[in-house]
Amino acid sequence: MTKAITVSGLHKSFGRTHALDGLDLEVASGEVHGFLGPNGSGKSTTIRVLLGLLRADSGAAQVLGRDPWADAVEVHRRIAYVPGDVTLWRNLSGGEVIDLYGRLRGGLDTRRRADLIERFELDPTKKGRTYSKGNRQKVALVAAFASDVDLLILDEPTSGLDPLMEEVFQRCVEEERDRGRTVLLSSHILSEVEELCDRVSIIRKGRTVESGSLADLRHLTRTSVTAELAGPPNGLSGLPGVHDLDVQGRRVRLQVDTDRLDAVLRSLGEAGVRSLTSTPPTLEELFLRHYQEEAGVR
Amino acid sequence: MTTAAVRARPVRPVRSGGSRQLAGTGTLLRFALRRDRVMIPLWVAVNALMVLSMPNTLKGLYGTASERAGLLRQMETNSSLRAMVGPVFDDSLGALTAWRVGVYAGALAAVMGLLVVVRHTRDEEESGRQELVASGMVGRRASLTAALLAAAVANAVLAVLVAAGLAGQGAAGAAALGLGIAGAGMVFATMAAIVAQLTESARLARGLTAAVLGVAFVLRAAGDSATDDGSSVLTWLSPLGWLENLRPFAGERWWVLPLFAGAVVVQGAVAYGLAGRRDVGMSFLPTRPGPAAGRLGTAGALARRLQRGSVLGWSIGFLLAGVVYGGMTEGAADLVAENDSAREIFRRMGGQAGLTDAFLASMAGMLGLVATLYVVASVLRLHGEETSGRAEPVLAGAVGRLRWAAGHLAVAFGGAVLVMLLAGLGLAAGYGHRAGAVLGACLVQVPAVWVVGGVAVLLYGVVPRAAMAAWGVAGAVLLIGWVGPALDVPRAVLDLSPFGHLPKLPGGEMAWGPVLVLTGLAVALVAAGLAGLRRRDMSAS
Numbered sequence: 001m002t003k004a005i006t007v008s009g010l011h012k013s014f015g016r017t018h019a020l021d022g023l024d025l026e027v028a029s030g031e032v033h034g035f036l037g038p039n040g041s042g043k044s045t046t047i048r049v050l051l052g053l054l055r056a057d058s059g060a061a062q063v064l065g066r067d068p069w070a071d072a073v074e075v076h077r078r079i080a081y082v083p084g085d086v087t088l089w090r091n092l093s094g095g096e097v098i099d100l101y102g103r104l105r106g107g108l109d110t111r112r113r114a115d116l117i118e119r120f121e122l123d124p125t126k127k128g129r130t131y132s133k134g135n136r137q138k139v140a141l142v143a144a145f146a147s148d149v150d151l152l153i154l155d156e157p158t159s160g161l162d163p164l165m166e167e168v169f170q171r172c173v174e175e176e177r178d179r180g181r182t183v184l185l186s187s188h189i190l191s192e193v194e195e196l197c198d199r200v201s202i203i204r205k206g207r208t209v210e211s212g213s214l215a216d217l218r219h220l221t222r223t224s225v226t227a228e229l230a231g232p233p234n235g236l237s238g239l240p241g242v243h244d245l246d247v248q249g250r251r252v253r254l255q256v257d258t259d260r261l262d263a264v265l266r267s268l269g270e271a272g273v274r275s276l277t278s279t280p281p282t283l284e285e286l287f288l289r290h291y292q293e294e295a296g297v298r
Numbered sequence: 299m300t301t302a303a304v305r306a307r308p309v310r311p312v313r314s315g316g317s318r319q320l321a322g323t324g325t326l327l328r329f330a331l332r333r334d335r336v337m338i339p340l341w342v343a344v345n346a347l348m349v350l351s352m353p354n355t356l357k358g359l360y361g362t363a364s365e366r367a368g369l370l371r372q373m374e375t376n377s378s379l380r381a382m383v384g385p386v387f388d389d390s391l392g393a394l395t396a397w398r399v400g401v402y403a404g405a406l407a408a409v410m411g412l413l414v415v416v417r418h419t420r421d422e423e424e425s426g427r428q429e430l431v432a433s434g435m436v437g438r439r440a441s442l443t444a445a446l447l448a449a450a451v452a453n454a455v456l457a458v459l460v461a462a463g464l465a466g467q468g469a470a471g472a473a474a475l476g477l478g479i480a481g482a483g484m485v486f487a488t489m490a491a492i493v494a495q496l497t498e499s500a501r502l503a504r505g506l507t508a509a510v511l512g513v514a515f516v517l518r519a520a521g522d523s524a525t526d527d528g529s530s531v532l533t534w535l536s537p538l539g540w541l542e543n544l545r546p547f548a549g550e551r552w553w554v555l556p557l558f559a560g561a562v563v564v565q566g567a568v569a570y571g572l573a574g575r576r577d578v579g580m581s582f583l584p585t586r587p588g589p590a591a592g593r594l595g596t597a598g599a600l601a602r603r604l605q606r607g608s609v610l611g612w613s614i615g616f617l618l619a620g621v622v623y624g625g626m627t628e629g630a631a632d633l634v635a636e637n638d639s640a641r642e643i644f645r646r647m648g649g650q651a652g653l654t655d656a657f658l659a660s661m662a663g664m665l666g667l668v669a670t671l672y673v674v675a676s677v678l679r680l681h682g683e684e685t686s687g688r689a690e691p692v693l694a695g696a697v698g699r700l701r702w703a704a705g706h707l708a709v710a711f712g713g714a715v716l717v718m719l720l721a722g723l724g725l726a727a728g729y730g731h732r733a734g735a736v737l738g739a740c741l742v743q744v745p746a747v748w749v750v751g752g753v754a755v756l757l758y759g760v761v762p763r764a765a766m767a768a769w770g771v772a773g774a775v776l777l778i779g780w781v782g783p784a785l786d787v788p789r790a791v792l793d794l795s796p797f798g799h800l801p802k803l804p805g806g807e808m809a810w811g812p813v814l815v816l817t818g819l820a821v822a823l824v825a826a827g828l829a830g831l832r833r834r835d836m837s838a839s
Binding site (some may be wrong): 028033036048051052053054072074075076077079080081082083085086087089090091092093095096097098099100101104105106125126127129130140192205294 | 409470562593596604688695697699777833834835836
């Protein structure tokens with residue numbers, strides 16, 4: 001599989017602040033890659049390095065097989081970028097800005113542009129200063145999705161969209177994937193990431209702490225199990241990988257490391273199972289664990 | 299929400315809103331003064347310096363009674379000169395000071411007032427910052443009041459400095475001049491408060507108020523060219539004309555002061571009335587929709603589109619200024635011919651040739667100096683685009699940084715040629731003779747303007763945090779060019795300004811050497827700035 005983005009050992013400091021501290025990131029061609037991390041963890045800095053706006057202090061970055069700093073223009077011809085905070089020129093209309101952004105990239109598919117404007121319910125004749133935050137984001141999103149590019153870099157692109165528009169956004173990302181394009185999606189909306197992303201990278205304090213498919217990541221964490229049994233449970237507390245065991249008569253609640261699930265189920269089966277719910281860890285739990293570890297370190 | 303809040307507090311009925319509407323004014327005022335802690339002192343200091351240095355300059359120019367008598371005689375007969383500086387009412391040093399700088403100091407105070415007010419009203423709303431402020435314990439009228447008070451504080455300090463600094467020439471006259479200058483400042487501060495309610499964009503609010511100030515200047519000029527004692531109706535229509543008719547140091551007419559006060563009260567009331575009838579962020583002049591599709595396709599086209607309004611404004615201004623200066627050339631030369639010291643100053647500014655040539659040369663030089671403000675503003679658009687975050691998506695397109703910068707720099711440096719060309723055409727048209735020579739006199743300023751622009755590019759490219767220092771450079775160049783010749787400052791200081799090296803045209807010898815050296819220097823500065831830009835990080839936020 002070819003790589004759309006390869007980053008290894010990236011360092012970047014602003015004065016005394018180490019924004020990036022040996023960050024690694026790999027995004028395969030054609031995948032939708034979630035890029036997660038708490039505020040100030042270095043997501044936007046990484047993206048700016050990928051756009052050639054910042055020069056890394058050390059480490060290597062390649063975007064579409066090229067150096068984003070040295071070959072910025074060539075790289076940019078094939079990527080579309082949506083910043084989290086879209087600022088527009090107050091006296092240019094949204095339509096003018098969409099066309100400008102499109103022409104500054106590989107060009108614009110006019111039919112798709114019209115279709116997207118309709119789906120996002122955007123009025124392209126309004127001037128930049130009269131758009132709300134969500135509408136400014138729509139301007140940038142329409143320009144990005146209608147552009148003829150290979151890679152989309154989206155930095156928290158939906159923070160101002162309503163749930164209906166969020167839905168439109170997700171359909172658009174899926175269409176992009178179906179057309180074989182690569183998407184790097186930085187987001188705080190975990191349901192969105194869960195819905196869309198093939199793989200995710202979680203970063204913290206400028207370093208990658210987790211990277212892989214959602215299934216991989218889940219495998220590393222705990223599953224919650226709630227069961228109602230026919231008889232009293234036996235020997236559950238002795239099993240390896242069981243946490244937070246809570247037995248109330250015949251009701252059992254516990255958490256178990258996902259790779260130890262087998263033994264727990266066997267043990268429950270011996271007691272006779274009346275009902276059973278088993279919930280895989282949500283991304284949120286995954287995420288919170290990393291955030292809380294961070295808090296714990298302090 | 300509002301009704302609920304009112305109902306929940308029956309003790310405080312709606313009528314008591316008067317004082318609550320001003321809740322938080324003190325905090326906002328302190329905050330405004332804190333934000334303007336550099337800008338206001340700078341404006342006040344430059345203005346006060348201009349006024350307070352004048353008696354000394356004038357003593358050198360018109361030291362003897364006969365020189366002053368000659369000046370008064372000239373001003374009575376020379377209407378074009380009266381249009382520029384107004385009539386003289388007395389031959390004391392104080393009266394001459396008020397005559398020479400009063401109107402200009404008033405105009406400068408007006409610009410300061412309008413900048414302060416728009417900055418703390420419409421600018422805040424347009425940026426969205428006002429929403430957060432207004433959600434606090436802040437009355438509906440607090441922001442506008444704080445902005446006007448900030449302008450009032452600035453103007454009051456200026457008035458005190460002028461009154462104290464000139465007290466030696468006569469306490470009453472000094473007080474009158476100080477109050478008149480501050481009065482003009484506050485008239486335009488309240489005017490800006492009205493305009494800020496009308497437009498949605500702060501830039502437009504500043505432009506419209508400045509246009510009103512321009513009209514006020516033209517009215518006074520027209521009135522003064524028609525009469526020699528400021529009694530024309532046109533003069534009385536202009537707040538700058540009131541300042542003149544206050545007659546500081548020449549039998550002060552204190553009854554003119556209430557005119558300023560009245561205008562401030564009426565305009566303030568209108569501004570509050572309008573503000574009370576609109577929503578936060580909204581305006582009375584609606585924004586028209588734009589095209590649904592655009593033709594802009596390159597960074598250069600974008601730069602031209604973004605800057606075309608200001609280029610147009612500067613072009614019109616320079617053309618008109620050229621016509622006006624050209625029209626008064628012969629009269630001014632006559633006046634100067636009567637006074638040895640004035641002749642000497644014009645020689646220093648304009649060269650050794652005939653006085654008409656010297657006057658033309660000094661006017662061309664003056665316009666060149668002002669053009670540095672255009673070039674700095676235009677170059678710093680790059681800085682504005684970068685810090686606002688608007689540059690980021692453009693640079694994320696297939697646009698090299700240098701190409702992006704070049705788009706704006708082409709407007710900046712090409713625009714400098716354009717405005718000087720138009721100034722030359724205006725000057726030639728107003729003067730009516732020797733169009734080629736006059737045009738050349740204006741165009742020869744361009745390399746010096748470019749050097750200042752080059753410094754701005756260098757600062758922006760290499761030390762972007764200090765990019766705003768380019769304004770300081772332009773200010774220093776202006777100060778040396780304007781005040782330098784009159785104060786007889788050492789050659790070494792004059793040489794610091796690129797304008798000091800230009801040949802004095804028309805009349806003087808064309809010297810290609812300095813012109814080429816300055817052009818080369820400008821190119822080198824731009825190249826160094828761009829090299830820095832290419833290497834450094836682009837900052838967003």
